Amino acid sequence: MRASIVASSLLALTQAFYIPGFSYKSYRDGDTIPLLVNKVYSDYSELQYAFTELPFVCPPTGRLRAGHLTSGTSITLNLGEVLRGDRIVVSDYELVMGVDEEVRYLCSQTIDLEGIRRANELIRDGYVAEWIVDNLPGATSFQTTDKSRKYYAAGFKLGDETRLGLGGPAEYLLNNHVTLVIRYHRAPGKDGDKGKKVIVGFEVFPRSITANDRDESGFPAHIEGEHEPLLLVPQANSTNSTDTENEPTTLTIPYTYSVYWREDDRLEWQNRWDMYFVAQDDSANVHWLAIVNSLVICGLLTAVLSVVLTRTIRSDISGHRDIGLAGIKSKSSRKTSSPKREKSNLLGPVADLDIDNMVSDEEEIEDTAGWKLLHGDVFRAPAYGGLLAPLVGSGMQLLYMAFGLIVLSTLGVLNPSFRGGYISVGVGLFVFAGVFSGYFSARIYKTFGGQTWQKNVIITASLVPGLLFATIFILNLFVWIQASSTALPFGTLIALIMLWFFVQLPLVYVGSWFGFERMGAYTHPIRANIIPRQIPDQRWYFKSGQKLLLAGLFPFMVIFVELMFVVKSLWVDKTTYYYAFGYAGVVSAVLTITVVEFTIAATYFLLCSENYHWWWHSFATGGASSIWVYAYLIYCYFTKLHISGFVSSMLFFAYGFLACAVYGLLTGTIGFLAAYAFVGRIYGAIKVD
Incomplete structure (x- = not known):
């Protein structure tokens, strides 16, 4: 009875466990799939911003979504995702497997002059938004140079910049309608026999549609064809249109979206990320x-x-x-052939030496x-050997981390579907490689003649990590002032400090104790002289x-x-x-x-x-x-x-x-x-x- 319970529990656990890039999620027709919004970023800036914190987008309403998720719920992130500026939140966009929606109304957001200025600024700097469906980032599709293949570029533009005539002032158009094309494939194995499907593509086609010519529900008169774009300029309120003295200071933005499901038989689930690398194949x-x-x-x-x-x-x-x-033979021959000298010589033992030889x-x-x-x-021990030993120890720590990352990446464990995995695993490998850092640092320190290995432990554990953390903390203050999602939360900073003091420092201590007390110094084939040799003048290239x-x-x-x-x-x-x-x-x-x-x-x-x-x-x-x-x-x-x-x-x-x-x-x-x-x-x- 207990064995069957344990077996069923393990089976349920394995079915619920999802490994990005290796495990797949299958859906039936009619299943609701959450659309997650993440952040906006640009090639012109190092600052990223959370999508839900933008003043001109629809705020989450808190309605129930798939998997007992409510819109506005923040998804739990790993350390790598936090460090790379991700802020993933469940959105109000409704995606039902296999159900096309020609047009759906999301909300109308009214913004003031500051919101308009902010939207213009982000569009001017070329910011793109990142949305996620089934762990795939929403992509803009392109064609290769020879028009033979299609490939994806992650994200989609918030808007476009336009000018009225040559040299005219710049005007900015906001993309307030998105057409979501989600491509699916028959699920592999038994899930496919049950009619389940897997998602293999997520394309986003943004459009700018004016706020005029809409019905009471916010829908445009027709979704197809050309539309007047939505300019990011204040508009007069219709109720006070006769009031010409007060300039308009607000803008109401209606948001709509369309959803289309398309089957793609050519793309398997395990190869769905290949679309993002077609451009690299060239x-x-x-x-x-x-x-x-x-x-x-x-x-x-x-x-x-x-x-x-x-x-x-x-x-x-x-x-x-x-x-x-x-030389050994000549000395031995001279020793046997030379006559024995008198002990009463005034020079004593010095006289016995053969100066000429x-x-x-x-x-x-x-x-x-x-x-x-x-x-x-x-x-001979180098100058500042107490600094060189910790540097070499930290270098060995980095060497083990880099080797582990390359091996895991080559094996496919670290891949783009494992969002933030490269940074998370890298930090973990670096922290746990502290035992190697302490070991090599302590042995080299003792080889240089060091005695207080506890002091070397503190330097090794704090020199490189401490400088990195201090620099990142100072830079984080500037990012925090800009209200960017790249700024590390206070809890993350505390977590990094805890990893540093309560994981890495003890590991460095254990490695140093073993290297200094048990293994000892490295042995050299030749001992150093007491008096150092004078170094001649060096050439220019040295x-x-x-x-x-x-x-x-x-x-x-x-x-x-x-x-x-x-x-x-x-x-x-x-x-x-x-x-x-x-x-x-x-x-x-x-x-x-x-x-x-x-x-x-x-x-x-x-x-x-x-x-x-x-x-x-x-x-x-x-x-x-x-x-x-x-x-x-x-x-x-x-x-x-x-x-x-x-x-x-x-x-x-x-x-x-x-x-x-x-x-x-x-x-x-x-x-x-x-x-x-x-x-x-x-x-x-x-x-x-």
Whole structure:
């Protein structure tokens, strides 16, 4: 009896559980489907606004809807949705499966001059609205350049701008009627046999219809054909039309909509998101060009390392061993052949040393490559090692997060139907990867001679996350003043602080304790000398500015083409989705190899110049491409983007800087680890037992 109850409960739970992108919802004819309204956004601004908070739209009435949802009910959002500015609310639009509606009246909204000004401002800045049906964003349909295929762009325009004649004043038309075309397909499996259907498309066709020529119910005389548009200008009240002294200060906007259901046999449910990426299919050749470009650059660096560095280092190591063995043999022969000196010599033990042979041995060492002269200093702890260790630890935290995101995206777990999933999963991976951050930071800290590992825990757990949170909090104040939905709610800020202090900090503590107390410091093949070696003057290309620019150029060239698609999706055309994780995964792998190889080559040349300060050098070399990425963002701002306004520009540069800093920290850690392994390998090979 208990087993049957548990089994039935689990079955009901699995049927109710919905995984975006993997589980589907099927509907019968006559089922009511909620239409959700989300936000408005623009390519010209970084500020987004909740659709229901706009002064010129119909407010929710609170009537009962499908699934015991009432209009005006806010849908529970995940962390990623909140961070990306989503504010999803159930609307009053009625959608009944399989029932066409030629025209339906929604409401009439009266707005004042401030509301008119606000509507004009949003239309002028090109804002589009995002509605959702069955987790699909309402889309505007377009044709490809060759007119062979149709594709979707998420959202639809709030209105249009028009001018009376050349150079005339701008007038704004509000789209107060929408035609909703919802495409469906027969449900797969047993649901299809029962007559159920799944939604595979949601198209929105907005129109502007004047408020005149309407009946008492708010319907226009005819819905088809051409109509006079609704201009966003104050209109005189019909009851006081004879009063010419008072200028009109209000505008009444009637809202109507039409609903049409159309069957689409060509589009399966699992492929319904393909319509949003048809435009990207046309650029597949460009993606492959980016991969070929990355492989060529990576291949050139691999050839340099394998042919030049490998042969040179092997010859240096073999020559060093020959010199070392020859020196041991000569010393032993001199020890056996030289006569025993008197103990009463005034010079004492010093007189027993063969000064002439010592000079010759030193000359033999000086003849070897410059990097071997640093064997007594190369593992000397760097300056500000207490800062480098937490940075590398946070970089490892980011590395685990990035690897997890790429794997999950490649497997299809993270996809556009999982709204906000990329950010939510990224934050979760980052927080729980704190144990790796503490582990690596503590071991490197102890390797540098640190003793108070509890202090290192606080720095590791608060340095990078604290700076990120403080910057976002300050920027959030400016966004909050603009009443944008991008502003983080107070509860979300508290939740982030709780994650930081009560999840990440304990994980960093556990990882640090295990790394410092149990695993201990990393062992080096050669001990550092007590007296540091004097570093000769360096060449111009080893100076900080030129070095970083040159070191970051090649990794930037690897990601340049793919970076253009990311910038286009985030800022140039926000209605298109960037979903090329297969390409991004390949480019990320090639980028990692390029950073590793270039950092190894740069570290080798630095050591050959008799400079043993390679710790920070390797970290900066690995992350140097972030300088070029930020420079490219600045170039795009002035040449390709349409962002206007002080707050939007500030948000672009600030968030762009944060993104580049995180990217630089991640690639800098990769470079540091590669250089650390390389230095330990070559100096371990020259050690003669």
